Amino acid sequence: MGPGSEETRERGRRSWLREHSELGVGVLLLALGALVLTDALTMDVEITQRGPIGPRTVPLAVGAGLLVVAVLLAVDVLRGGRGEAEGGEDIDLSEPADWRTVLLLAGVFLATAVLIEPLGFPLAGALLFWGSAYALGSRSLHRDPLIAAMLAVVTYEVFNNLLGVPLPGGPLMGVL
Numbered sequence: 001m002g003p004g005s006e007e008t009r010e011r012g013r014r015s016w017l018r019e020h021s022e023l024g025v026g027v028l029l030l031a032l033g034a035l036v037l038t039d040a041l042t043m044d045v046e047i048t049q050r051g052p053i054g055p056r057t058v059p060l061a062v063g064a065g066l067l068v069v070a071v072l073l074a075v076d077v078l079r080g081g082r083g084e085a086e087g088g089e090d091i092d093l094s095e096p097a098d099w100r101t102v103l104l105l106a107g108v109f110l111a112t113a114v115l116i117e118p119l120g121f122p123l124a125g126a127l128l129f130w131g132s133a134y135a136l137g138s139r140s141l142h143r144d145p146l147i148a149a150m151l152a153v154v155t156y157e158v159f160n161n162l163l164g165v166p167l168p169g170g171p172l173m174g175v176l
Contacts, residue, residue: 022082026074033066104135120170121160125152 040059108131116124129148138144159165 029070037063121167
């Protein structure tokens with residue numbers, strides 16, 4: 001074997017991975033489906049809540065659906081199927097991902113998950129909305145925080161008061 005054969009194999013491997021990158025979505029769906037099914041099957045359900053349609057029904061259906069879609073996607077990709085941009089989409093599938101935006105959004109979501117208990121949803125939600133707008137390219141330092149705060153307060157009010165889904169209020173609990 002010549003000195004370039006290892007390099008050629010590595011290039012071939014990278015090329016195959018690039019051409020089949022949609023398998024990553026299949027793996028993600030498979031993991032998510034397994035997580036949802038595991039969570040549904042280990043859910044503590046009181047005997048009085050059991051029936052033909054109980055609290056496990058929807059998570060079991062969603063988890064099974066995720067597994068089926070993951071397998072079907074993997075089969076399609078391995079047979080040469082490839083995602084196509086829709087007519088109205090303004091993306092180029094041959095371009096690499098914008099990792100800066102992806103990492104900023106992931107950081108904003110992670111920060112929200114960490115801060116929601118100590119700060120409450122109105123403040124953590126405002127940071128989520130403002131951070132997401134910033135990560136996606138908006139740079140209006142006067143308008144964005146106001147819109148983010150309004151969205152967070154309206155979302156809190158709708159979920160907490162209208163829908164009865166309790167969200168942590170944090171230090172603003174007495175104010176809202």
